[in-house]
Amino acid sequence: MEEKNQSRLSLFIYTIVYSIAKKWRQVVSLTLVGLVFGIVISSAKLIAHQNMSYRIEGSFNVTTQTSNGNYTSNTKIPNGQDVQLSPSIASSVIYAMESKDILRESLSTAGISDMNATQLKKQIQMNQYGKTSIVTYSFMCNDAKEGVVLAKALLTVAQKRLPDMLTVGNVTQVEAPTYTYERDTLNTLKWLFVLTAVGLLIGVTSAVLERFMKPTLLNIDDVTYLYNQEVIGVIPRDRHYFKLAQPFLNTDTNAPADQGFETASFVLRNMLSSEKSNIFYVTSSSRKEGRTSVSAGLASHLAGMEKKVLLVDLDVKVPMLGGLFLPHVSYEHSLNALYHGDATLSQAITSINGYLDILPSLAQSKVIHYDQRLFDLIKKASQNYDYIVIDTAPVGISSGVLNLNRITQNVLFVMGYDMVSLGHIQHAITKLEKSGIPILGVIVNGAMNLKSVFEKDTARDDTSVYKQMSEAVKDVTAEEESPHEDKAWKSLDMEDLEADQDKQAKADEHFGMKEDDDHDS
Structure with missing residues (x-):
């Protein structure tokens, strides 16, 4: 009985492989169709410059200024207590600056309409530099000039909104925003790989389904x-x-x-x-x-x-x-x-x-x-x-x-x-x-x-x-x-x-x- 079951399993496997091999032209054709669509979409993205991006980078310092412009000591100059308190509120400042409310206002201030707050929230990255009060930021943008303008607008909006939003906390620029050109090769190849794989999968699946939905004589018994x-x-x-x-x-x-x-x-x-x-x-x-x-x-x-x-x-x-x-x-x-x-x-x-x-x-x-x-x-x-x-x-x-x-x-x-x-x-x-x-x-x-x-x-x-x-x-x-x-x-x-x-x-x-x-x- 075990030998008979083994023979049936072998026949089943051979049938699957044979079905795919028999329909190899169909499988190859659908794979090529997927590849062609991947090339077309990637080319369109290339022409539209959507696969070429600029990375905008900069940094700012977190301070303990309040809404009236004074520090916690109610003076215009920070004392030792303010210096020690700044690193501890950096995470709160980052959370507030990444909020959709501030990001939406920053985009509006920069005059950028082809990106919304949700997209920017996914792109932007803010990290506290060690245990200091310095915070670095970076995000991707398709236009270098727009990216620099957006980074400046983000700091401007943060300086205006953070004191009221957090009661204590503000930011000052450390490094001015800069940009570097990056080719998003992965985004281009993604469509080639994905659509080619989809075409191959459709071809193989259709060949196997045809075998079981419309079986023919493969076993003389x-x-x-x-x-x-x-x-x-x-x-x-x-x-x-x-x-x-x-x-x-x-x-x-x-x-x-x-x-x-x-x-x-x-x-x-x-x-x-x-x-x-x-x-x-x-x-x-x-x-x-x-x-x-x-x-x-x-x-x-x-x-x-x-x-x-x-x-x-x-x-x-x-x-x-x-x-x-x-x-x-x-x-x-x-x-x-x-x-x-x-x-x-x-x-x-x-x-x-x-x-x-x-x-x-x-x-x-x-x-x-x-x-x-x-x-x-x-x-x-x-x-x-x-x-x-x-x-x-x-x-x-x-x-x-x-x-x-x-x-x-x-x-x-x-x-x-x-x-x-x-x-x-x-x-x-x-x-x-x-x-x-x-x-x-x-x-x-x-x-x-x-x-x-x-x-x-x-x-x-x-x-x-x-x-x-x-x-x-x-x-x-x-x-x-x-x-x-x-x-x-x-x-x-x-x-x-x-x-x-x-x-x-x-x-x-x-x-x-x-x-x-x-x-x-």
Whole structure:
């Protein structure tokens, strides 16, 4: 149990890091936006001279004069008692001079309107020099002349107000106010750092939130746990393989993707009956999940087992199947011509090799309908083949695909790894289940092991389900071939792919899927 929890924690951490890495362009873009805003604001402050300040400094002496101008001894000249008393009242004088009342009057006397008493109170610093009666002061100001005028006004107001405010106490200037120029670099860099950090934080947060608010398939075991479907094939992510010219015509490679197609085709052959022609269509929940590639790969490998296979392109809005095998698809050799009566079955079908034939489609204004004419043509063609593999549009987008249930025995569902939200996949599977068509299983396309993204020593095809299936198929093919689907499929010793009704109920509750009684059913 502890090891399982550790594995889940690792997967969770890898998922977070992978989510940020996947959205790195978004994270970098938002960080750069924050940086640009920081530069703009800092530049504006630079132009406005708000980041360049002057420090005003000076000092004064605290005396014991009263409101009538005399000292405590009621004389014009201080005696020893006045000299000793002055340091003790310095703190009271500082407190009074820093009061908003005196500061407000000082600003008014100096004629400064771009600063208020609260701002000045935060800026000004007064400190008693040791245990003497001397007090030093300093504050920041954007204009040197205004700062000097303000310092003089502060002493003038204090000399007028302190005797009445404190009864005993006054000030006299010791050092006249002076100014020194200081560049407030910290204030400039603050906006750069803060806004850049905010942009980075927004980018990272949005990437992580998107992962948890709109989860996709990152764990192949979830196919069984969430949807109660069997994984009959895992096609690893292999960009090099799909960059090859017509990769599906070469079924004798060591490419991970080609091995995945080989494994899936063996499983598929053993699941289907060999006593009659098998017609099934390949669909998914959304586009770009690899339905066409999966259809082509499975058909190629089934043909490699010396089975007669016809590959039909029924994704009539976005037909792409012909381009995987042929340099050019002409009208006279297409499903379009066959459907509209401009070509015979033998003319429309193109032979790729001795066992694989293809019936491609073209995107034309003349629409191909899922009607009885189309179904009759496919039935007629099926008499000469062991397998009819039909590449269709995504059932999650087009419910018209379900019309194929009238002539097909099964459907194969393709899930693109980390492509579509789990809820959207659930909706598409629910459509198929309600239509009554048996789902052969799931092909996970473009799978990858998250650990391999961050650990260099992990094999690129080290996906647990894929590895188990590959080993199981080797055991099956070593024995005498048997058409019995139960024997072939049960030989795949994969506990994590067994059906579990309780898990499916949890998945339904997780997605909040309601019974769909609309026309799409």
